[in-house]
Amino acid sequence: MKQVIQTEDILKNIQAKERYIIFGYASMCKTCDISETMLQVVTEMRGIDYERLNLNYHKDLIELFKIRSAPALLLFKNGKLFREIYAFQSVPYLNEIFDQFLVD
Template sequence: MKETISTEDILKNIQDKDRYIIFGYATMCKTCDISETMLQVVTETKQLSYERINLNYYKGLIDQYQIRSAPALLLFKKGKLVQEVYAFQSVTYLNEVLEDFLVD
């Protein structure tokens, strides 16, 4: 499987978009599958979208943002990484995280 969005495009989106969400996963990671299911529930109810990337293909991003593990939820506001989530815990927890993220 190859990447579907270039690193350059991701970096451009981080800079250009007011808010940008990246969900990083790894192939064959069952925890990633479960985490994304929880994320989908929350983002659908909040009408949010996120960039889904296979971290195996984004070493530059891993180094630049010091991504520690998969799954990873990276929340950007106005070009800055404002929060990282590695333990998704529950739908309720993710809802609270994204609710805080939406506040200016």
């Protein structure tokens, strides 16, 4: 079983990394499963990683970032929230989002 990442570590990573991606999900959420499958395709093609975050264990982050629902994709750039996605739509759509996110 993977250890649950602590809120403090997430906040440190947001500040320390040039780009940081959080995939927020909820247990037993089938839409989350489908969304993560699409996200995996895009991130594997691009060779980038993301943090999986079970939102059930991070209510403080839900309040801090005003997360509205699960699944949620939070893209941080240089310590600031760059974009949040709730409707993953399709792999091509996510590719477009990452095209914008990965530009310097």
